[in-house]
Amino acid sequence: MKIWFAVSEATPFAKTGGLADVAGSLPKALRKLGVDIRVVMPKYSQIPQQYINKMTFMGYTYVNLTWRREYCGIFKLVHEGVPFYFIDNERYFNRDWYYGQIDDGERFTFFNKSILEVLPIIDFKPYIIHCNDWQTGLCSLLLDAHYRYYRNQGFYQYIHTVMTIHNLKYQGIFPKNMMDEIIGLSWEYFNPDGIEFYDNINFLKAGIAYSTKITTVSKTYAEEIKTEFYGEKLFGILRKRSQDLCGILNGIDYEENNPLTDARIYTPFSINNMEDKQRNKALLQKEAGLNICPETPLIGIISRLVAQKGFDLIDRMIAELLGMDLQLIVLGTGEKKYEDMFLWAQGAFRGKISANICYDPVLAQKIYAGCDMFLMPSLFEPCGLGQLYSMRYGTVPIVRETGGLKDTVIPYNEYTGEGTGFTFANFNAHEMKDAVIRAMGVYKDKVRWKAIMKRCMQQDFSWDKSAREYSNLYNRICGITVTK
Numbered sequence: 001m002k003i004w005f006a007v008s009e010a011t012p013f014a015k016t017g018g019l020a021d022v023a024g025s026l027p028k029a030l031r032k033l034g035v036d037i038r039v040v041m042p043k044y045s046q047i048p049q050q051y052i053n054k055m056t057f058m059g060y061t062y063v064n065l066t067w068r069r070e071y072c073g074i075f076k077l078v079h080e081g082v083p084f085y086f087i088d089n090e091r092y093f094n095r096d097w098y099y100g101q102i103d104d105g106e107r108f109t110f111f112n113k114s115i116l117e118v119l120p121i122i123d124f125k126p127y128i129i130h131c132n133d134w135q136t137g138l139c140s141l142l143l144d145a146h147y148r149y150y151r152n153q154g155f156y157q158y159i160h161t162v163m164t165i166h167n168l169k170y171q172g173i174f175p176k177n178m179m180d181e182i183i184g185l186s187w188e189y190f191n192p193d194g195i196e197f198y199d200n201i202n203f204l205k206a207g208i209a210y211s212t213k214i215t216t217v218s219k220t221y222a223e224e225i226k227t228e229f230y231g232e233k234l235f236g237i238l239r240k241r242s243q244d245l246c247g248i249l250n251g252i253d254y255e256e257n258n259p260l261t262d263a264r265i266y267t268p269f270s271i272n273n274m275e276d277k278q279r280n281k282a283l284l285q286k287e288a289g290l291n292i293c294p295e296t297p298l299i300g301i302i303s304r305l306v307a308q309k310g311f312d313l314i315d316r317m318i319a320e321l322l323g324m325d326l327q328l329i330v331l332g333t334g335e336k337k338y339e340d341m342f343l344w345a346q347g348a349f350r351g352k353i354s355a356n357i358c359y360d361p362v363l364a365q366k367i368y369a370g371c372d373m374f375l376m377p378s379l380f381e382p383c384g385l386g387q388l389y390s391m392r393y394g395t396v397p398i399v400r401e402t403g404g405l406k407d408t409v410i411p412y413n414e415y416t417g418e419g420t421g422f423t424f425a426n427f428n429a430h431e432m433k434d435a436v437i438r439a440m441g442v443y444k445d446k447v448r449w450k451a452i453m454k455r456c457m458q459q460d461f462s463w464d465k466s467a468r469e470y471s472n473l474y475n476r477i478c479g480i481t482v483t484k
């Protein structure tokens, strides 16, 4: 089984969010199952030098963007058993940030074409190209329009495609003049069943329309995105393709995120030695400038600071929350209004909240390990990884019941004592506060709380099960005949 896994970011090379975690860990799990999966991503200037030094130059080609030909170099690096291929073009990928550039449409058109163009050069003929999010959304359309029947004597003829939606909100919408000025696509593809989207073009929509199968990152989100509220104006095409759409839950890397061996946290601990988790808490409180109170529940938040993550609920409640006997530690960057909200609270409630407006993977790990609770009141959440990391470190999640949060956190039942977290259903600030109060109530009962922590740590959100689901999907696809 040969898979070409196309993605715009992957740990440890480049990361802006959960997509990179998935691309860094799913291929590793699939290779353990015997799948010959190889990853292709851009060679950004941000990739740490230690990895650049180890890369091997594999060759180069030129990619046509209508009237221009752009250089496309290929580098390779085998990392933890997974072959990674990096597309090199200084003009497109030597930038100050990965996305949000004025020419993103052109940059990622180049990337999508390169994903296809380099295959004969590295002599890899995949059965399936597995695309991820809008940045790779054009691949399946380009494959049909320009490659399958017209290039390299049948090299591309039988290749299938899978499109995985990690977040439907980000779609890659660009002006339609890109059709003939940059992509070089016939206008026959510019229709409501294809790439057209409110008189613009939409990369993700093209991926949804032309891929053999579509997946997203949890079963609940796969249902939600077919509704108007969560469908981000694409629910029509998703309903149309619902026979080919399924949800496969993300996992996390259980080796890298192991409280017993993680060098990033203050003190190792395990399910048999929970006292050392308390030491992590005390040292985190100290480092974060919080009052060192072992009995006060410490709640962590690690997130992009955007509306999706439910910060409007926190905005509404922050003074009331911090008026209670709890502490908050926040790590994140994003929209200024949310950054300002946390910075204001830090000034107003000294010793009770620590606002870390930065990107810091080591501090993130210390927060997962050192907190008592982890708050994710998301408006929508395709899968969410924060709650999985926190459970791995015995930190009890408080979440809204949406998308992957609903699929991974079992609501605590005060009568039976079952459950792994505290949840609320509606996007309502009082419901969120109520969930926090319920969690604080149980927290006072050390025996019951310890049982929840242990249950969190016993959950298995490693890739084993989900990687097998992807492998089964690949097998099913290979039984389908390619038709024009």
Ligand code: ADP
Pocket: 016, 017, 018, 019, 021, 167, 302, 303, 304, 331, 332, 333, 358, 359, 360, 361, 364, 383, 384, 385, 386, 387
């Ligand atoms: P999303 O992909 O929507 O941003 P996820 O929960 O799927 O959300 O994944 C977020 C990932 O990014 C997690 O691994 C989280 O720990 C990490 N992360 C988010 N913000 C920061 C930050 N400021 N510093 C370090 N890691 C962060």
